[in-house]
Amino acid sequence: xxxxxxxxxxxxxxxxxxxxxxxxxxxxxxxxxxxxxxxxxxxxxxxxxxxxxxxxxxxxxxxxxxxxxxxxxxxxxxxxxxxxxxxxxxxxxxxxxxxxxxxxxxxxxxxxxxxxxxxxxxxxxxxxxxxxxxxxxxxxxxxxxxxxxxxxxxxxxxxxxxxxxxxxxxxxxxxxxxxxxxxxxxxxxxxxxxxxx
Numbered sequence: 764x765x766x767x768x769x770x771x772x773x774x775x776x777x778x779x780x781x782x783x784x785x786x787x788x789x790x791x792x793x794x795x796x797x798x799x800x801x802x803x804x805x806x807x808x809x810x811x812x813x814x815x816x817x818x819x820x821x822x823x824x825x826x827x828x829x830x831x832x833x834x835x836x837x838x839x840x841x842x843x844x845x846x847x848x849x850x851x852x853x854x855x856x857x858x859x860x861x862x863x864x865x866x867x868x869x870x871x872x873x874x875x876x877x878x879x880x881x882x883x884x885x886x887x888x889x890x891x892x893x894x895x896x897x898x899x900x901x902x903x904x905x906x907x908x909x910x911x912x913x914x915x916x917x918x919x920x921x922x923x924x925x926x927x928x929x930x931x932x933x934x935x936x937x938x939x940x941x942x943x944x945x946x947x948x949x950x951x952x953x954x955x956x957x958x959x960x
Contacts, residue, residue: 765816767790767791781930804830820835820839836908850923851950855949887904891926892907895919920958
């Protein structure tokens with residue numbers, strides 16, 4: 764059965780961007796609910812309980828029809844959030860270095876142009892969803908709990924949750940302010956590690 768991952772930091776560690784209250788609700792309630800509902804959906808499918816969440820979500824189209832929607836919604840929610848927590852750090856922010864920085868500059872002109880494009884796409888997601896940076900440094904968005912891996916792409920190397928539950932207590936309807944603050948906690952060491960794989 765799938766389980767809620769432990770965070771690498773305390774709930775109040777990202778307060779320059781996200782309050783303790785939102786982190787606690789987001790992780791212990793919202794993410795836990797995705798895990799619980801995914802496990803309930805797979806209760807009679809022990810073969811699927813034994814594979815990784817990445818393999819389960821990426822193969823959603825091949826699952827039995829009755830499992831596709833719950834795996835897309837709850838499995839996607841579990842997978843996306845498990846990544847999201849890793850993409851942030853209390854020691855994050857600033858800009859990447861090394862090859863990642865060089866390649867971002869080559870593709871977008873400079874870091875600020877990249878950050879502006881990523882932010883614009885994140886803010887522009889209609890309703891609930893995500894903005895992602897892929898391993899080829901392209902930026903894509905998905906709706907609800909969909910993930911790029913559901914479309915045969917490699918796992919994203921950076922992503923931001925733009926569901927209202929991710930920011931509403933702190934920023935109300937001001938998604939642009941939340942996206943702007945996100946850059947202060949981006950875990951570039953994690954992004955760079957994923958980029959190299």
